Amino acid sequence: MTLVAIGINHKTASVSLREKVAFGPDILADALKSLAAQTRTGEAVIVSTCNRTELYTNQVESEALVQWLSQFHNLDEAELRRSIYLHTGQKAVQHLLRVSSGLDSLVLGEPQILGQIKKAFFDARDTGTIAHTLDRLFQHTFKVAKQIRTETEIGTSAVSVAFAAVNLAKHIFDDLSKSKVMLVGAGETVELVARHLTERGVTDIIVANRTLARAEGMAAEFGATAVTLPQIPEHLHECDIVISSTASPLPILGKGMVENALKQRRQQAMLLVDIAVPRDIESEVGDLENAYLYTVDDLQGIVEKNMASRLEAAEQAELIAQEQSVEFLNWLRGLDSVATIRAYRSQSEQLKVEALQRAVERLERGDEASAVVNELANKLTNKLIHSPTQALSKAARSGDLDSLELLRSALGINDN
Structure with missing residues (x-):
């Protein structure tokens, strides 16, 4: 096959x-x-x-x-x-x-x-x-x-910035499903972040975007709430995690805005991940107590380290794939051998039936039993050895010693 x-x-x-x-x-x-x-x-x-x-x-x-x-x-x-x-x-x-x-x-x-x-x-x-x-x-x-x-x-290792951002959140908040997340932006990267978050069980998400319609489109897909960028201060204190990726030329989240949110949270920790270039979150936010700020450069370092780890793991995976492909082919060849054996048995059975039928017909006509048995043995033997004999002759004439030896072994031919 x-x-x-x-x-x-x-x-x-x-x-x-x-x-x-x-x-x-x-x-x-x-x-x-x-x-x-x-x-x-x-x-x-x-x-x-x-x-x-x-x-x-x-x-x-x-x-x-x-x-x-x-x-x-x-x-x-x-x-x-x-x-x-x-x-x-x-x-x-x-x-x-x-x-x-x-x-x-x-x-x-x-x-x-x-x-x-x-x-x-x-x-x-x-x-x-x-x-x-x-x-x-x-x-x-x-x-x-x-x-x-x-x-x-x-x-096991994050090799995209979006995946790295979510993995980082998972390390800080043991159970992400209990966390509330704000996503700032509605582009491909933020959409991928949202996908990774929902896979980790996060259900409480706010999507903030300059255009409300775009935010609503993404929010509908993930069961999230949509807001505009000016509405961020109203909701920031509710969020444990903020991940931002927009094309804004100026920061969207300033130190004062985050500081006010932390006061409302009574200094409960907040993780802020800025994967935008230029930055969406002022660098001074990282100076605030209980505000943990990571930038795209931080994540890129994680991604590069993890990619090296995956490349090493890929070498092991390649070996497994190669070994297991051989194992499957062995099974497949086994199917072929079963089909071949079945066909060989069926062919031999047919030869036996034909020879036996002729012998019975002769006996019913009254032919001598010894002559009938002798003919049966001779004809059945000749028919069974016909194909192997041809194969042996062909291998011998062509000097194909390997095939000749294989045939001798298969037919049980012993020099002794």
């Missing part, structure tokens, strides 16, 4: 091409059925995210997959080929293990990709394009991804 994986990702293709090759939820089921029809086993999984589109199939020519992908999306095949990568057999398995473990991600070790691959598998299963081989492959993948997360530190 031959596993095949083809795809494009953030390393090989532009955003514009990745958009053209994506499979939205409205076309996914039809695409899976069409793709599965190209294979001999009817198996297909499509992984489609903002950074990659990949097809996983079994028993199909890789060229047919490239042609199918270009035709399905009405793309120029030559353009697609310049960005596509192709893996078969063990390399296909190893690639899937690397992807699911975050080793092939834009951010090394990011955990979201595993959830996306699980969804792709369940979508394919619900559509009916999962059979024994791909089911076993993806179940193996989920097990290995968990093993890599458990045995290495590939995902």
Whole structure:
């Protein structure tokens, strides 16, 4: 059996091409059925995210997959080929293990990709394009991804400023779910911070932005409260954590504003994380008692240190992925051997039935029993040794001593 994986990702293709090759939820089921029809086993999984589109199939020519992908999306095949990568057999398995473990991600070790691959598998299963081989492959993948997360530190360290900010908050406030957070700004970085916070159980969030409509849009997504920048002083004292990232040329939170908030909080600690350039929070805020101010430079140092740690962990993860891809291929080869043995037994059984039927017919006609038995033995022996004899002769004539020795061993030929 031959596993095949083809795809494009953030390393090989532009955003514009990745958009053209994506499979939205409205076309996914039809695409899976069409793709599965190209294979001999009817198996297909499509992984489609903002950074990659990949097809996983079994028993199909890789060229047919490239042609199918270009035709399905009405793309120029030559353009697609310049960005596509192709893996078969063990390399296909190893690639899937690397992807699911975050080793092939834009951010090394990011955990979201595993959830996306699980969804792709369940979508394919619900559509009916999962059979024994791909089911076993993806179940193996989920097990290995968990093993890599458990045995290495590939995902334990923050490697984005947004993630580092939330991790910092977690170290200062043991239970983030009990903390109230103010996010200043409504851009991509703040949105990512909000996502990390909600994953950690934070439910009480205020989003402050210059434009109220933009703040309301983000607040709606995360169940937060939206306010404008001038309203910050009214709510600042309520917040345990403030994380700010705007494009403002001047600071938004001054020393006096934070000092007043701390008085209202009766000097309960406040964490302020400024990930804006230029700064959103006056540096003098860090001089206030019970105000813990961290800047983007502080976080960047954490990120660089953690990235080095992840790179070291990635080396361990790569070894696990390689070893486990070999293990899966051994299982797959075992399937092939079972099928071969079954076919060989069936063929031999058929020869026996045919020879026995002829012998019974002769006996019923009254032929001498010894002659019938003798013919049965001779004909059955000749039919059973016909193919092995041809293989032995071919190996001997071509001087293929390795094959000759293998055949002798398989047939139990002993020189003694």
